[in-house]
Amino acid sequence: MGLRDSAALLALVLAVTCSVAVAYDPLDPNGNITIKWDVISWTPDGYVAMVTMSNYQMYRHIMAPGWTVGWSWAKKEVIWSIVGAQATEQGDCSKFKGGIPHCCKRTPAVVDLLPGVPYNQQIANCCKAGVVSAYGQDPAGSVSAFQVSVGLAGTTNKTVKLPKNFTLMGPGPGYTCGPAKVVPSTVYFTPDRRRKTQALMTWTVTCTYSQQLASKYPSCCVSFSSFYNDTIVPCARCSCGCGHGGHSPGGCIAGDSKRALSPGVNTPRKDGQALLQCTPHMCPIRVHWHVKLNYKDYWRAKIAITNFNYRMNYTQWTLVAQHPNLDNITEVFSFQYKPILPYGTINDTGMFYGLKFYNDLLMEAGPFGNVQSEVLMRKDANTFTFSQGWAFPRKIYFNGDECKMPPPDSYPYLPNAAPVAAPRSGMIAAAASAFLLALLLVA
Structure with missing residues (x-):
């Protein structure tokens, strides 16, 4: 190995080491925010997915004005509709005739809805203005979710391409997200909680926080x-x-x-x-x-x-x-x-x-x-x-x-x-003794 190769290898090792160290919190070594996509049904040109954001950080929460999640589509996907959230921009949907997608951007950014939106726009764990509690403080409030219908995508496990370049702002910078990874499909209960069902496909994205990146x-x-x-x-x-x-x-x-x-x-x-x-x-x-x-x-x-x-x-x-x-x-x-x-x-x-x-x-x-x-x-x-x-x-x-x-x-x-x-009890006893002593001296 030449001198140039050795220097390049050393630079790579230092870069990897520094990037890991920056995002590592010694008081919360396992803390992260995990974004999970569960494909729950196929559509004629894509799929419907439940997107769940779970905050596993013990003492770091997402404050108002809340989170913003973004990504890049792998192909030419569009968002037909979202329940429990909304894209910040629609993008150029001029090529569509008739039904217009909710968002046509190649790099959509999605935010949570405010509390009090109509019931038909809500799902479980949505509509908190993007505020997510720390897991150690409020486990029930540490989850946020929305449902998205994706078009112009694959309709099988082999043809669906995972989104790339995930970003998480909450509400400022500081989070770095890794690549999406296919994991075993999530098993969950039906709404009546009488039957277990399984996602058709599941992938997760892990995001970690760095104070140095935030400021x-x-x-x-x-x-x-x-x-x-x-x-x-x-x-x-x-x-x-x-x-x-x-x-x-x-x-x-x-x-x-x-x-x-x-x-x-x-x-x-x-x-x-x-x-x-x-x-x-x-x-x-x-x-x-x-x-x-x-x-x-x-x-x-x-x-x-x-x-x-x-x-x-x-x-x-x-x-x-x-x-x-x-x-x-x-x-x-x-x-x-x-x-x-x-x-x-x-x-x-x-x-x-x-x-x-x-x-x-x-x-x-x-x-x-x-x-x-x-x-x-x-x-x-x-x-x-x-x-x-x-x-x-x-x-x-x-x-x-x-x-x-x-x-x-x-x-x-x-x-x-x-x-x-x-x-306090000792102080009271001392005061009582001093009072009795004063009485004896007066007598």
């Missing part, structure tokens, strides 16, 4: 504080970039300005560009972790999430934390909590999310743009310590994106003797 800047940052040190460790300066797009200091709004208080500032824009409150970090989201109290057998931390984006509400948000003491969580106040076991046995990662109709909606920047909770954890005598930043999380994710952490050497340091707060 070259982080979308959130983390700050720290503690009861044993007056130092507040802020988000690093320009954590989410400075001077790019709408995040430049000239494009942000001071939180106490008249513009920030005006009702028009929250008006959404079609391009979805953020309108941020002016901060040194310039992040849409800040997560603050405060080590609050130290009991004899337990310790308590407070988590606060603040939204600095005047144009974005975060619905069904998720917060993932990695910390070695999460395996000893005793109580979580005002958030839901679910352990995440990416490797089956190590219980050091957990997902927090809001209580429905209470704080599952994180409002835009302003007085209501924050949610918070406290976490009570039991101490492990073998590992627990407040020294060297042990009480602070190793990683924080918000809505599936990893947040920028402060540098480790900036964490609040532990003084020579950290005070230990007595549990």
